Amino acid sequence: MGDHIRHGAVRRSYDTVAEEYTKRLHDELAGKPLDRALLAALLEQTEPGTALADLGCGPGHIAAHLASAGTGAEARDPVHTVGIDLSEGMLETGRNRYPGVEFRNGDLLALPAGDGEFGAAVALYSFIHLSADELPTALAEARRVLRPGGLLLLAFHIGEETRHLDEWWGHEVDVDFHFHDPVRVGELLEAAGFAVQMRMERRHYAHEADTRRAYLLARRA
Template sequence: MEDHGDHDSVRRGYDAVAEDYFAGFRDELAGKPLDRALLTSLIEQTGRDAPIADLGCGPGHVAGWLADHGVRAVGVDLSAAMVEVGRREYPAVEFREGDLLALPAAAGEFGAAVAFYSIIHLHPTELSRAFEQVHRALRPAGLFLLSFHIGTEIRHLDEWWGHSVDIDFRFLEPSDVAGALEAAGFTVETRAERVPYAGEVDTRRAYLLARRADA
């Protein structure tokens, strides 16, 4: 695995902003009908007997939404502070601290996985390793739903909610992400794009729904 040295700075940055991030994003799904529709579809196709992982879960608001809809949700995040907030706010969710490149999960543990805007902190050469980890952690025919900002730019933050940070946000081309998913053993079943909702950062967003192809 190639190490680009970015993960420690990402961890420290999210540790610094954890409380502010939760306050700013805790209710965001209320204004995101497409996200809710895709998550609902994921639940319906997965069934209630299998846990669903929220990868790069932050303070756990997506995992909490899943739990509210009858799912055994497991949130995984790099930031210990984010995990601490999640455990405090969403006691129905199991939270684990961990990296997308070395998921703290058993083989075949999850029925499905979600990664909303978490792969944007990976170097492009790390996508394949991350997707291989998701593939390993999913059951046969398991679904993987992910979203990201579309493009090729890198936006850097050195200040966020009044905290000093050092975080890159990488935009990605859907074709590149789909190619990495397919190389890791997934079949991409659904692709969608949208413009930002009111109040969001002005970027186009992509959603890919992929399935383990070895069923």
């Protein structure tokens, strides 16, 4: 099946579950101390005054967290944060809940952003909807929209399997979740023009799906 068809299925699936997803996960960071620590480290190393991107932002709760935290070691002023997602349904829930975040509709393979627009970017569990063959293009796009020296934080499920859902919280969907090998993703980051700064793995928290998770922090070389 062509990539554009699969991406359309992902978009429609997230449109379908957008309200339920937001209701269940809008405060998920409260139960993820390691994620909060990594986001704080990213913010501290981001040039003050630069915009941040949340790639595959869903309803925008991570983008809103970044916007309220500020950048730089001492900064506490709100930062301009841009959430980008394929699902207009997700973006609409985000616009209603987080008016301080700018939301844009777009694909990870062709980001609606200018060259060097962002001082840092995060992609937390959004690359799981990309196949292994699509990762190089997505990483090249992430590099394109980052300033030189900008940081990218990735999070994804570890493995080589693909899990498919045709039912999610009582809704009919058609969506694949691709697991990725951290070593391979690190190699692809280096090939795309990043220098990997940190690699971390953790087990799932009690309230999460039973998977191992990887985090990679990379700087645009």
